[in-house]
Amino acid sequence: MTTHKETLQFQTEINQLLHLMIHSLYSNKEIFLRELISNASDACDKLRFEALADPSLMAGDSELNVKVDFDAENGTLSIRDNGIGMNRDEVIANIGTIAKSGTKEFFERLSGDQSKDAKLIGQFGVGFYSAFIVADRVTLNTRRAGMEAEHGVRWESDGTGAYTLETVDLPERGTEIVLHLREEERSDFLNAWRLRSIINKYSDHVPLPILMRKTGDDQQPGDTWETINKASALWQRAKSEISDAEYKEFYQYVSHDYGEPLAWAHNRVEGRLEYTSLLYIPGKAPFDLWEPNQTHGIKLYVQRVFIMDDTEHQILPRYLRFVRGVIDSSDLPLNVSREILQGNRVIDQMRSGSVKRVLGLLEDMAVNEPEKYQNFWNEFGRALKEGPGEDFANREQIARLLRFASTHSDNETQNVSLTDYIGRMPEGQDKIYYITADTFIAAKNSPQLELLRKKGIEVLLLSDRVDEWLTSHLQEFEGKSLASVAKGTLDLGSIETEEERKSQEEIEKTAEGLVERIKNALGDRVEAVRVSHRLTSSPACIVLGERDMALYMQQLLKQAGHEIPSTKPTLEINPGHPMLARIEQEDARFAEWSSLLLDQAILAEGGQLEDPAGFVARLNQLMLALADQSH
Numbered sequence: 122m123t124t125h126k127e128t129l130q131f132q133t134e135i136n137q138l139l140h141l142m143i144h145s146l147y148s149n150k151e152i153f154l155r156e157l158i159s160n161a162s163d164a165c166d167k168l169r170f171e172a173l174a175d176p177s178l179m180a181g182d183s184e185l186n187v188k189v190d191f192d193a194e195n196g197t198l199s200i201r202d203n204g205i206g207m208n209r210d211e212v213i214a215n216i217g218t219i220a221k222s223g224t225k226e227f228f229e230r231l232s233g234d235q236s237k238d239a240k241l242i243g244q245f246g247v248g249f250y251s252a253f254i255v256a257d258r259v260t261l262n263t264r265r266a267g268m269e270a271e272h273g274v275r276w277e278s279d280g281t282g283a284y285t286l287e288t289v290d291l292p293e294r295g296t297e298i299v300l301h302l303r304e305e306e307r308s309d310f311l312n313a314w315r316l317r318s319i320i321n322k323y324s325d326h327v328p329l330p331i332l333m334r335k336t337g338d339d340q341q342p343g344d345t346w347e348t349i350n351k352a353s354a355l356w357q358r359a360k361s362e363i364s365d366a367e368y369k370e371f372y373q374y375v376s377h378d379y380g381e382p383l384a385w386a387h388n389r390v391e392g393r394l395e396y397t398s399l400l401y402i403p404g405k406a407p408f409d410l411w412e413p414n415q416t417h418g419i420k421l422y423v424q425r426v427f428i429m430d431d432t433e434h435q436i437l438p439r440y441l442r443f444v445r446g447v448i449d450s451s452d453l454p455l456n457v458s459r460e461i462l463q464g465n466r467v468i469d470q471m472r473s474g475s476v477k478r479v480l481g482l483l484e485d486m487a488v489n490e491p492e493k494y495q496n497f498w499n500e501f502g503r504a505l506k507e508g509p510g511e512d513f514a515n516r517e518q519i520a521r522l523l524r525f526a527s528t529h530s531d532n533e534t535q536n537v538s539l540t541d542y543i544g545r546m547p548e549g550q551d552k553i554y555y556i557t558a559d560t561f562i563a564a565k566n567s568p569q570l571e572l573l574r575k576k577g578i579e580v581l582l583l584s585d586r587v588d589e590w591l592t593s594h595l596q597e598f599e600g601k602s603l604a605s606v607a608k609g610t611l612d613l614g615s616i617e618t619e620e621e622r623k624s625q626e627e628i629e630k631t632a633e634g635l636v637e638r639i640k641n642a643l644g645d646r647v648e649a650v651r652v653s654h655r656l657t658s659s660p661a662c663i664v665l666g667e668r669d670m671a672l673y674m675q676q677l678l679k680q681a682g683h684e685i686p687s688t689k690p691t692l693e694i695n696p697g698h699p700m701l702a703r704i705e706q707e708d709a710r711f712a713e714w715s716s717l718l719l720d721q722a723i724l725a726e727g728g729q730l731e732d733p734a735g736f737v738a739r740l741n742q743l744m745l746a747l748a749d750q751s752h
């Protein structure tokens with residue numbers, strides 16, 4: 122048979138990555154072993170899962186494991202697994218290209234500062250290529266499970282731009298990675314004691330045996346193999362036997378995040394339904410938290426056999442997609458598939474139990490460790506804000522966990538809870554007021570807040586994209602309705618005195634004529650014109666209907682190609698403002714002034730003008746007219 126050897130080029134990013142890796146990770150070289158063992162363990166998990174549907178894939182060799190071995194004479198170190206393996210196309214796709222968005226993101230974040238970049242590598246776990254930190258040549262031999270011996274693939278590279286691919290005979294399935302160590306690395310890594318200690322340090326909790334040769338009486342590695350990691354499912358041990366350090370190590374294994382978790386909950390549920398869950402709240406948001414497709418999620422096990430990563434949010438809902446950990450069920454069948462999970466009673470119960478546990482953990486943190494909770498909120502708050510829309514049943518509990526910026530401090534930090542807000546409400550106030558805008562500054566400076574500010578009434582300042590969605594689903598909290606100060610009529614209830622109401626009515630009466638004239642001038646550009654209740658220092662503002670979407674959101678959706686029925690705003694005017702007094706006297710230019718009033722109110726609201734050039738022309742004309750008058 123032909124061996125079909127060819128030379129292929131790396132994607133340019135890979136060259137960059139290799140260069141960076143070699144030069145920035147010199148102080149923490151040993152992590153290459155963690156990365157390669159982690160890949161080997163994933164490969165075994167994948168095989169175990171595929172073999173549930175097709176047991177012949179195991180081909181009589183079902184004791185999955187990872188073997189670490191070295192050859193001091195030849196200067197090589199090898200990591201071998203009997204997992205899923207790869208065929209030729211998979212090798213090209215996985216090892217020669219950067220297909221994952223995570224790696225692209227990684228490049229975007231590089232700063233050029235070596236120490237910072239080295240940390241980033243740790244955070245992203247760039248995997249396979251870390252082999253080149255210690256090796257000047259890497260050979261990968263692999264054979265896909267289910268394929269014949271002659272379909273083995275050998276990949277080899279010195280990490281300087283190209284790699285060769287060759288078809289070879291491989292008697293065993295799985296992947297072997299052989300590192301030809303750089304001369305200067307040999308004394309350090311070709312040492313059984315040193316390798317064991319690295320494995321214990323980083324890979325103790327890989328729930329799969331990692332084997333090395335047993336050292337014989339002559340202190341030389343012999344032919345029998347022994348397991349050197351714990352290789353047990355940590356979550357199956359009793360809580361009292363697990364130290365915090367072990368929980369943290371396990372977190373790093375399940376999350377691929379080499380930072381520390383903020384908190385965790387470990388529970389065993391017994392009775393009609395039996396499962397164990399170990400759930401972690403990470404300290405930092407993973408890079409793909411906001412991407413539609415995630416690569417990691419909760420790991421589902423059935424009786425300690427890894428089944429799948431819950432990337433489709435069947436086990437935990439989307440708004441809790443930052444949670445990492447494992448759920449191990451004793452009730453699901455081993456041959457479970459994604460389709461079976463859909464609408465499965467066992468999954469549903471584990472799901473609702475796990476959601477309760479995560480929310481409980483967060484509530485506990487919010488009450489007992491508010492600073493920690495603030496860290497959590499800063500990282501993951503925007504995801505949690507999707508909760509009330511997605512998880513109706515738990516919306517009260519989620520609402521208690523929400524944090525917002527508000528006019529109380531006028532600070533951008535989101536640290537006001539709805540409970541804090543209600544606690545500060547003056548007597549007579551029966552609503553929770555908020556405003557949504559495109560940015561925090563826009564929210565904070567909204568004209569619609571003027572009266573409320575003057576009266577000292579707190580307003581929540583919402584400027585995350587998800588806030589419009591949140592407020593459309595969360596309409597009340599502890600019996601108080603949430604009300605936008607930029608939508609509908611501003612009903613101040615009994616915060617307003619009888620006198621204020623009277624004087625407002627008088628103003629409205631006096632301004633009736635002016636309102637009518639503006640309405641006629643603007644025609645169907647507006648839904649209505651009326652005297653404002655909420656302004657003190659601005660001449661006018663835009664108000665939307667109770668159910669309308671904020672203008673900036675409408676624009677965003679339009680830009681994204683959605684058809685949005687356009688809503689006409691209501692213009693509210695402040696007759697006490699000198700500008701309106703001035704307009705009232707106008708005759709010839711009344712229509713232009715009115716148009717200007719509407720346009721600037723739209724701009725202040727964060728909306729876009731249909732005719733921006735017309736607005737500028739009108740503004741210029743009026744400025745010139747004013748300049749003429751003053752001469």
Ligand SMILES: Nc1ncnc2c1ncn2[C@@H]1O[C@H](COP(=O)(O)OP(=O)(O)OP(=O)(O)O)[C@@H](O)[C@H]1O
Pocket residue numbers: 160161164202204205206207215216245246247248249250296377
């Ligand atoms: N031992 C192996 N057996 C089978 N496939 C492997 C093995 N090692 C790597 N691969 C394949 O190569 C791909 C790239 O590996 P790499 O370590 O660069 O990233 P990754 O493991 O996908 O990323 P992460 O470390 O963030 O999970 C893997 O996703 C996998 O498909």
